[in-house]
Amino acid sequence: MSISRAFQRPRRAELVEQREAALHRRAKLVDQFGEVRRDDAWLVIQDKHEELHGSSFYSTGQIEEVNAIIAAYTPDEFDAAVALAKSRESAAV
8 A cells, every 4th residue: 555545535435334334333232232122222322322422424433432332331331321311312202
């Protein structure tokens, strides 16, 4: 790889591939919660994104950041995050 290529911005195809990979890792993460907690996992992910980044199109880095946060939760922390997300959801209605 040439030096000039090393400093170039990634091509669009590479960016799309990176985003798809991050979303695939997210789907695998959600699957780890099992069928019973799958909806809770998606709710927590949505809530964490809105808390950190607002409600918009999320970059690959933002997706990876939220993936890492959710993956690091202990079971008790996840339960607390679900409760918080549900309370925010009901307050918004």
